[in-house]
Amino acid sequence: MLKIVTTEWKLFLRDPSMVVFAVLFPTILLLVLGAIPALRTPDPNFGNQRFVDAYMSSLVVVTLAFLGLNKLPTTVATYREKGVLRRFSTTPVHPARLLVAQVVVNVIAGVISIVLLMVAARLVFDIDLPHHPLGFLLTFLLGMLSLSAIGLLVAAWAPTARSAGGWATVVFMLVMFFGGVYLPRFLLPDFLTVIGDYLPPGVGALQESWLGGSPDPVHLGVLALVTAVAGTVAAKSFRWE
Amino acid sequence: MAIIEVVDLVKRYDRKVAVDGVSFTVDEGEIFGILGPNGAGKTTTVECVEGLRTPDGGTIRVDGLDPRRDRAELRTRLGVQLQQSELPDRIRVGEALDLYASFYRDPADWRDLLDRLGLADRAGTEYRKLSGGQKQRVSIALALIGKPKIAVLDELTTGLDPQARRDTWSLVEQVRDSGVTVVLVTHFMEEAERLCDRIALIDEGKLVAVDTPAGLVSRVDGEQRVRFRPTAPLDVKLLEELPEVSQVEKHGPQLVVTGTGNLLHAVTSVLARNHIVAADLRIEQAGLDDAFIRLTGRALTE
Incomplete structure (x- = not known):
């Protein structure tokens, strides 16, 4: 099993577009947005926070969505x-191990991506590390697993790699939208924000555990x-060929 | 000794019967060919033997195992080269072999295997950069990595150029000589004739015949043709009188003599007595193609 994971990890690293989008892109986006002075000044519109603070959880959504809904189903x-x-x-060896290895690789890539994001956020913009680390870790893992499960469902049902x-x-687009990636969540109508709270990968819980306290168990x-x-x-409907 | 036994195998897809009562045995250490046109049911037959499909009827024993019930154990004794099965684009040849080797309790040394397959200098090459023939050899290597007793090779040389095809054939012979029983699925006459110790001829899901290539050919009686250009005028009657000869035809300067038995000897004796030399002499014997047409009523080549 370990060998399958290390092999899949090497294959992941050899795909430059995936490494860029899933691992580096959220950090790059933070640095670009943070370069705009208005976005790193506290603003009453953002509940007296800076835009970059409020946007962190959406950047985590970017990583999770790329890995779970782009890389996983297409691979x-x-x-x-x-x-x-x-x-x-x-x-x-049963081919299911190959799918498990994919998810493990995604978790590793996701962790690296988010650690990178946190380090850049802390060093460059003095953004706090998650206030509730355990809650954040739990939300991150559940968010990753829920999107991976949906990604595998797509792979199970789609007739071809292209479809x-x-x-x-x-x-992916829906998750990014409700995750507040395209439009920051404070600009979305309330009912959309609430929907986003419940949809994977749980942007509300990510935000709460980062900036506030423990995430909502619901x-x-x-x-x-x-x-x-x-x-x-x-798992029930997956076709192996 | 039989290492594979297939008895009355039946497999349907929806209502279409893909394999209809096929029976044969494969002996240990031979190259056994399964020959037939595309869509004849060859691949379905071997997929049942490999345990990848559940038969709708009949029994299969592979090295004493039931391919469905003893799936796990069978996987360690049977190496499979699947039709159209690729590897991830960016995996290196050595990595792929190392990975697949880790699936077996007692794998072959993959470096040694690459050496034997002429891929030693390709261990660091990504799969997508290999030629068709090299990909096919990697596929054979993966089928052999678990030191199987039996290797099933499906449409091994489809899409290869003639040189790569011939190289692959000698590889298959090496595999057999190393003690592995080989089941070879093919729709190439030439390949079956050249490689196989015995052949099962399959058409429209039914087994037509199982025999050695020579045995199959001999079913198309012993008719042969001798074709030559006489160096001096020759009375055709002299040939027609021979008991071995059934027909003599003139094609321009050439004579084509059709007959049976020791036709060549009979013809050349007449020529020698008349001090005539046979130039451009050719003997044409019935081949597997003719056997296939005779046995199924149609041509194999698409």
Whole structure:
């Protein structure tokens, strides 16, 4: 199992576009936005916070969405289309291990991406580290797993690698929108913000544990439920060839 | 001794019957060919043997195992080269072999394997940068990495140029000589004729015949043709009178003599007695192509 993970990790590193978007992009975006003086000045519109503070949780959503809804479904669907999964099933190792390895690689890449983001935020803009580290870690993991489960569901249902990419992009856009990536959440109408709180990867809980206290257990419960349901349906309906 | 036994195998997809009552045995240490046109049910047959598909009827034993029930154990004894199965674009050849080797309790030394397959200098190359023939050899290497007793190779040389095809053939012979039983699925006559110890001929899901290549050919009686250009005028009657000869045709300067038995000897004796030399002499014998047409009523080549 370890060898599958290290091999998949190497393959991830050899795909420059993925490394850039999933690992480096949130940090780059923070540095670019933070270069604009208005966005690093406390503003009553942002509840007397700076824009960059309020935007941190959305940058985490970027990482999670790229990994779970872009990299995962396209890689898995391509592996199926090219017969990589089928070849696995002729060996003593079940191809499901390859999918597990994908998720493990995503978790590692996600951790690196977010540590990088935190370090840049702290050093350059003096943004606090998460106030509730444990709650943040838990939300991050549940957010990652829930999006991965949805990503695998897309890969399970899409007939080809190309259509998996297309379907995943639609979900990706929605997640980015509700996650406040395109429009900051304080500009969204209240009901959209509330929907965003409950949708994976749980931007509300990320924000709460970063800037406030412990995340709302109901939000976390919803993420766990999405993970369990989407994961089970994906596992039941997955085609290996 | 039989290492694979297939009895009355039936496999349907929806209502279409893909394999219809196929039976054969494969002996230990031979190259066993499964030959037939595209869509004949060859791949479905071997996929049932590999345990990748559940048969709708019949029994299969592979090295004493039931491919479905003893899946896990079978995987350690059977190496499979699948039709159209690739690797991730950016994986290096050495990494792929190292990875797949880790799946087996007692794997082959992959460096040694690459050496034998002529890929030693490609260990650091990414899969996407390999030629078609090299990809095919990697695929063979992966089928052999677990030191299998049986290797199933499906449409091994499809899409390869003639030189790569011939190189691959000698590899398959090496594999057999190293003691591995080989099941070779192909729709190339020439490949089956050249490589296989025995061949199962499959058409429209049914087994047409199982025999050695020579045995299959001999079913198309022993008819042969001798084609030559006589160096001096020759009375055709002299040939027609021979008991071995059934027909003599003139094609310009060439004579084509059709017959059976020791046709060549009979013809050349007549020529020698008349002090005539046969120039451009060619003997044409019935091949697997003719056998296939005779046995199925249609041509194999698409």
